[in-house]
Amino acid sequence: MYVAVKGGEKAIENAHAWLAELRRGDPALAELGVEQIVQQLRLAVDRVMTEGSLYDPELAALAIKQARGDLIEAIFLLRAYRTTLPRFAAACPLDTARMALKRRVSATFKDLPGGQVLGPTFDYTHRLLDFALAAEGAAPEPAPEAEPDVAGTLPRVTDLLAGEDLIETAQSAEDEERHVADITRESLSLPAGRDLRLQMLARGDEGFLLALAYSTQRGFGNSHPFAAEIRGGQVDVSLVPEELGFEIEIGEIEVTECQMVNQFLGGEETPPQFTRGYGLAFGQSERKAMAMALVDRALRAAELGEESDAPANDAEFVLYHCDNVQATGFTEHLKLPHYVDFQSELSMLRRLRAEFLAREDSGEGDDQEAAE
């Protein structure tokens, strides 16, 4: 039960003033610019865009600044802003095969066309704190360059495997007029189609999905995954404006894609083959894309006739709890006034205790007296 209580305006105002002061920090230090966040804290920006479900680096950076670096708060801000904008249309699906690659690695094939391209990765760093970064210094030298030995775009690894029928083919892309589920317009109902699951996982909390993905590897779920391919880079965004009636490209965005393949022993009608889990995220969000791919595959266990009693196999559990804006809203609302709720609990508890003690006094609790 909620009862409106007035009061606290001045306290709230002053609290926010203090928040603003602390956000700025020591005024003797230079203020952090939004463009600096876009450039120098890019992976935080990418995460906020991915889970905020809105690609706009400047807005994500502003949200990070406003939230003092609290990324879930920043995601919340971005989601709230999104609701103020009209949606013009849906874009044509991104073509990740035509990605301008910064990175492309495969854990399954050493010698694939185009090779293993590491890109700007933390992998193979020693994870030792670099104190040189704490001192102001000159900008680093531009990264080395080399002549690419394959011109143009590189095929996806899964396309290479598909030739032998060793890997399941993706669900048909034929019916383009098919309704695509949208969690921002419809509420979740189960069973959820894979399109809705993928959208929710794409927006889902990285930490939650990471833990679920990890659980499938440790034994809570029957998963034997290989990272067939991880690729990152820019893809074109295109749409068909009504006024033109044909497709035009209107810009490019950066994404990370992960294709996991899992062994599958086959069913009554399908021969043994590799099955696939898919992850796609804005920006350079590799951990997120990998976790998403593992959880996507785990959620398919039942449809593939596999054992499906682990947490990551449970669509209701995963989908209802993966959104960190929802989760933080319900968890953090506990700190808001529950005075009346608590009063009623308190009076009930007092009554129960009085009844209990009265029973004791009337001699029903002889053996307890000794204990007291």
Added chain:
Amino acid sequence: MPTSHTAASETETTSAEPAAEAGQTQQPPRGRPDPARQRWLSVLAKSPREELEALAPDSLHSLTWRSLRAPEIGTLMLRGRTGGDGAAFNLGETTVTRCSLEVEHAGQSLIGHGYVLGRDKRHAQLVALLDALLQHPQQREALETCVVAPLEAMQDARRRRQARKAAATKVNFFTLVRGDD
């Protein structure tokens, strides 16, 4: 002039009666793709606004034009495909800005459309203005040479630079020989 232009002008102008009927038909007219226009719209949208401003001819500022759709900011739902090549799913939105206008130039009335990612209204307007002018037969060549081609070259150079940096991080495997048995 392609038919899609007149269709657009009808829906945007206030007086024309066919507009009301056109507005009630469910499907927009499927225009025939115009490869030249697709290319310049792509190049103009993908270029930073500063580069567009720098290369746009001065005559752009003295043009007579009227707004059909003032620059407006909204979102576009981006889609991925399951497995990269399967059925579509909604990935998340992006901010986008669009603008439509009508340019009167050298006896012709031309409708230009601008769509750009992000929230830069001036960028969308510049794209729309240039889109209109590029449809004018006497303007196209000059604009192609002075604006579109140089912008495209700069984009290609950025892309090539990235590809070269990526190539420098390509792993060259070598096998250790264990010795003769």
